[in-house]
Amino acid sequence: MTTLTLFSPSGAVAKPVALKRAAKRLGQLGFDVDVDADALSREQRFAGDDATRLAVLHRVADAAPSIALASRGGYGLTRLLDQLDWGRIAHSIEHGTRWVGYSDLTALQNGLVARFKGLSMWAGPLACDDFGRTEAEGGVDEVTRDCFLEAMSGALEAVGFRAPSAEFDGLEARGRLWGGNLTVLCSLLGTRHWPKVKGGILFLEDINEHPYRVERMLLQLQQAGVIDAQAAVLLGDFGGWAKVPNDRGYGLKDAVAALRARTKTPVLTGLPFGHVRTKVCLPVGATVELYVQGREALLGWQSDPRLAHGHDHDHHH
Amino acid sequence: MTTLTLFSPSGAVAKPVALKRAAKRLGQLGFDVDVDADALSREQRFAGDDATRLAVLHRVADAAPSIALASRGGYGLTRLLDQLDWGRIAHSIEHGTRWVGYSDLTALQNGLVARFKGLSMWAGPLACDDFGRTEAEGGVDEVTRDCFLEAMSGALEAVGFRAPSAEFDGLEARGRLWGGNLTVLCSLLGTRHWPKVKGGILFLEDINEHPYRVERMLLQLQQAGVIDAQAAVLLGDFGGWAKVPNDRGYGLKDAVAALRARTKTPVLTGLPFGHVRTKVCLPVGATVELYVQGREALLGWQSDPRLAHGHDHDHHH
Structure with a gap:
């Protein structure tokens, strides 16, 4: 089974219900969804203080799920780049973890590119933004969803x-x-x-x-x-x-x-x-x-x- | 007499009357004010196209007035930095020109710092923003004015x-x-x-x-x-x-x-x-x-x- 962990490395999730909706939908798409313990944590505008979010990144890396999908972007990752144990992140990728997100995740993805030649992360959807919208808010975009499914299966070329x-x-x-x-x-x-x-x-x-x-x-x-x-x-x-x-x-x-x-x-x-x-x-x-x-x-x-x-x-x- | 040239290196002057008001007030303060021929030029959001604004900077530098005061900031100087003849700018400063402004002028001022050890420009007021307001808009700030006068006289320490x-x-x-x-x-x-x-x-x-x-x-x-x-x-x-x-x-x-x-x-x-x-x-x-x-x-x-x-x-x- 493809394990998928939802985690929050940047801004606080403003609407917890959107993350729950995303988790449910991703489960319906066939993923074994796990919501990180601090995914809904909050410290001012951040999803927990710097130590909390740093620990989240290390925890997710160590657990090495098939997919590590960020809940949302915002601002927060550049605060952590100097302290991050990049070796642990790299290790998770070598063990098959696909890290996914965009916006603030750009900092994490390119920090990886700066350090490791053969490794990659996925620029792709965010849980709340792309899988957390109600039907009234437009629901899930089919192209985004299908492309995500193909990429996560390893088939997207x-x-x-x-x-x-x-x-x-x-x-x-x-x-x-x-x-x-x-x-x-x-x-x-x-x-x-x-x-x-x-x-x-x-x-x-x-x-x-x-x-x-x-x-x-x-x-x-x-x-x-x-x-x-x-x-x-x-x-x-x-x-x-x-x-x-x-x-x-x-x-x-x-x-x-x-x-x-x-x-x-x-x-x-x-x-x-x-x-x-x-x-x-x-x-x-x-x-x-x-x-x-x-x-x-x-x-x-x-x-x-x-x-x-x-x-x-x-x-x- | 202290010559003062008003010029536009960045954004177009939206209200020509504000520049005229600034010119008048600066004249009343004792400066021999000259308004550059392209100070009110306009190309989209810019005070003239890049070639025009580049020529303005070189023209003002070559004329070497006592004071070269920018009309306003906005955006436009970083477009010109690669093409600018910095030697001509430096030459004007060596001949006594005080270049003044803030906001977008930061690019010009720090580009100078990057190139010349002993030269400086003045971070200070902009003509329209600081000397161009009507009395209803608040007029001229006295502290800003007095500090500018002292700095331009060379006495500010x-x-x-x-x-x-x-x-x-x-x-x-x-x-x-x-x-x-x-x-x-x-x-x-x-x-x-x-x-x-x-x-x-x-x-x-x-x-x-x-x-x-x-x-x-x-x-x-x-x-x-x-x-x-x-x-x-x-x-x-x-x-x-x-x-x-x-x-x-x-x-x-x-x-x-x-x-x-x-x-x-x-x-x-x-x-x-x-x-x-x-x-x-x-x-x-x-x-x-x-x-x-x-x-x-x-x-x-x-x-x-x-x-x-x-x-x-x-x-x-």
């Missing part, structure tokens, strides 16, 4: 998406996949938790950040030499911001254009990932291959080597 | 402020002053525009950033080794954010406490600087001395060596 134009027709790239939430990723710059990936495939998303702030971060990465050193950049969703009168037409497209004007690295948009209902699962830290034909992009990787049956699943959005 | 407690009683520190807006400063991390100051005095302020975001940036600086390498950190104003229910009491004090718990560097609060009406002028890049007696902090520096009359002015808030 690729995700496909459609770019807004065919300008990258014929592009082929191969490299280590890394990235995630742009703000969280940038908060690692200059620290020892920063992954110095060369020739990688960098994916980025964010929410509630005005395009001028997105642009400032993208240009920071460019000025830091990060963008030019990548084989490709994949932009996911950047939503939740509001136009202001002073923008006078300036928007996300201009932010992307400002980056493109400063680098030869292909910057693709349209990756179905971010703070949106429909999101794919992506193996952060794994070596991936990107193929673009016309507007169709395919991001592929070796499926779990422990799966010997050679399925050829992929997942299209 | 110190600013004093009161800390919330006497915990740093007896502290003495000496080092290069740098910093400014926390978000803008952090957007330089990892780039060649980052000043690698050791043993400095780092001052920080921000607006509209929730304390968890302020904390994330402060911890980034700490994890990057920046905070531990300073002689002292001075925190100015961090306002404009709104509590959310999920904070459960978490606020700015907790963010400061999180930083203090991770460093031995003294972290003082209460510096009268930031996106607030009352702000002092601070020589970014100059060597400064900090003395604390009880709750009273004094930040002092050598007055302009071109002033031979040995005034002993200082400015208390």
Whole structure:
């Protein structure tokens, strides 16, 4: 049976009922669900104080369930990075644990990439956000759910998406996949938790950040030499911001254009990932291959080597 | 006569009348005011496109007025840092130009610190924000105005402020002053525009950033080794954010406490600087001395060596 532990490494779970609903649904999907003892702990805005959340990460790593799915993001992981026993986290992955989440989890995932060459975690759903919504709130997104199930079974080998134009027709790239939430990723710059990936495939998303702030971060990465050193950049969703009168037409497209004007690295948009209902699962830290034909992009990787049956699943959005 | 040029390196001036009001008031204060030809230019949210604003910076530098006061901040300077002819900027300072502003100007000021040891710019008011308000909008803050006048005359040698407690009683520190807006400063991390100051005095302020975001940036600086390498950190104003229910009491004090718990560097609060009406002028890049007696902090520096009359002015808030 596939064991799945729900744990809270960052912000406090505001609605415990959402976590219970997620646990129930994940049970119905066939997982043997365990809710960590501190999943609903609370200290101010955090899911328990730093010592508590650090102990949670170590406890989950030591138990090495098949899946360690975070309850939610928020803020809290960068508080713990210096104290984390990364060897215990790595050990759990070597024993088969798939760590899953996005947003604040970006810090954990890329801290891992910074330290271990052959290991990966999954950028994918969060329990409350993706499996905890009532039907009135929209329920569970089917694409998100199906992609998660495939990824967790080890069968997922690729995700496909459609770019807004065919300008990258014929592009082929191969490299280590890394990235995630742009703000969280940038908060690692200059620290020892920063992954110095060369020739990688960098994916980025964010929410509630005005395009001028997105642009400032993208240009920071460019000025830091990060963008030019990548084989490709994949932009996911950047939503939740509001136009202001002073923008006078300036928007996300201009932010992307400002980056493109400063680098030869292909910057693709349209990756179905971010703070949106429909999101794919992506193996952060794994070596991936990107193929673009016309507007169709395919991001592929070796499926779990422990799966010997050679399925050829992929997942299209 | 003291020449003063108003120029726009970042965001477009939304209300031209505010710049005209500032020009008039600065004239009444005795300055020979010149408004740069592109001070009211506009390209989307910017005060002209990148080439225009770059040309403005070079033009102002070449003209070398006594004072180059930015109209406003916003966003735009980090777009120009890679293309800027820093030698021309430096040359203007060597010829006596005092560059003044805050917020987005942090990028220019610290890019200078990153390149030139003996040069400084002034963290201080912005024309529209500080000299452009109608009387109904509050007019000109007297402390801000008087401190600006003293700084621009070359007579300002110190600013004093009161800390919330006497915990740093007896502290003495000496080092290069740098910093400014926390978000803008952090957007330089990892780039060649980052000043690698050791043993400095780092001052920080921000607006509209929730304390968890302020904390994330402060911890980034700490994890990057920046905070531990300073002689002292001075925190100015961090306002404009709104509590959310999920904070459960978490606020700015907790963010400061999180930083203090991770460093031995003294972290003082209460510096009268930031996106607030009352702000002092601070020589970014100059060597400064900090003395604390009880709750009273004094930040002092050598007055302009071109002033031979040995005034002993200082400015208390």
